[in-house]
Amino acid sequence: MLLSKNYLFTEIEERVKKCGKKDIINLGIGDAVRPVPKKINRSYVNSAKQMGAKSTFKGYPPISGYQFIKEGVKKRYKRFGVSLSDEEIFISDGAKTDLYALLSLFSTSTALIHNPSYPAYADANLIYGNRIEFIKSCRQNCFLPKPCDLKENYGNGYLIYICSPDNPTGVVYDKNALKLWVDYALNTGSVIIFDSAYADYIRGDYPKSIFELKGAESCAVEVASLSKTANFTGVRCGFTVIKNQFTTDLDKLNNLFKRLKSATFNGVPFVSQKAGESALINVGECLKNTDYYLENAKMMRAFFNDKGIFAVGGENSPYLFFECPCRLKSFDFFDILLNKAGIVATPGVGFGSGGEGFMRISGFNFRKQITEAINRMDGLF
Secondary structure (H helix, E strand, O other): OOOOOOOHHHHHHHHHHHHOOOOOEEOOOOOOOOOOOHHHHHHHHHHHHHHOOOOOOOOOOOOOOOHHHHHHHHHHHHOOOOOOOHHHEEEEOOHHHHHHHHHHHOOOOEEEEEEOOOHHHHHHHHHOOOEEEEEEOOHHHOOOOOHHHOOOOOOOOEEEEEEOOOOOOOOOOOHHHHHHHHHHHHHHOOEEEEEOOOHHHOOOOOOOOHHHOOOHHHOEEEEEEOOOOOOOOOOOOEEEEEOOOOEOOOOEHHHHHHHHHHHHOOOOOHHHHHHHHHHHHOHHHHHHHHHHHHHHHHHHHHHHHHHOOOEEEOOOOOEEEEEOHHHOOHHHHHHHHHHHHOEEOEEHHHHOHHHOOEEEEEOOOOHHHHHHHHHHHOOOO
């Protein structure tokens, strides 16, 4: 398997440019559109002023993050019933960076990845030369694969990728289903790389951290981001958690990761970490933000339900994954949406062959654009 010529969203961008249509409503890439909440932005501005004064200037940050933001991360996880120590937390410039960096800790391995899934998982493993086995994620298993869905035994020591709430489908694992994967990882000597970038969109009784489940501390790494929680796509701040109980023949995994980061990373800017601390503390401000995007998704889900179109997601996630009408292929319907309605959604096949015939549509836009997009789509279904 080779790395594709274009990254999915680069391909979409090029098609939109060729279209030349004006007044396009972009519901494709999951980019924040609302400003950083005022309280959080104030921390960013004040910390920038600190950088301009001799007495408060900061140089290289600590590799794993300043103490003040680690305290914020610990408070966040305490709400989930999970206790963390300082050495278990690594502040990052976003989830994608660490999704790639983590692979440096493991010898060539087999990665088990949902099909469809966020393209960065497969891309990272292709770059590292790992074998990839795709797990079928489909309507029949509610887009929530379980270990029993594996075609065969691929040996031991897998890298298992789980995103919950999922990107692109928007579905979320409950505790019982997620525990199956934790037990499977423990029994096969595997590592779960758990992507919780959308955890703050969960409103139901679902785990927001894999460490809420017994045993995960010994087999899982959790990667998180503030991009879609506090509109930090342009600020860049996230974190990775590796528990002390996760040990290897050489050392604790978090010690190895710290050594890797010290060799390859110079840390996250002070201003981004101060803003991140504020986002972790001002939970209510972030909830206003996620509630806004969720309401957008809820409106679109109601539209699809009214039209009798099969769709998942949109309840604990800003994403919906809906079936293309008339059995159209994903990119064929992408072109119809773009050229006839001036709407950009993401072809499901871009997330893997299992996404063919589906589209991912995002709640990341302003309410006015969401309402207008629904009106435009009304004439297509």
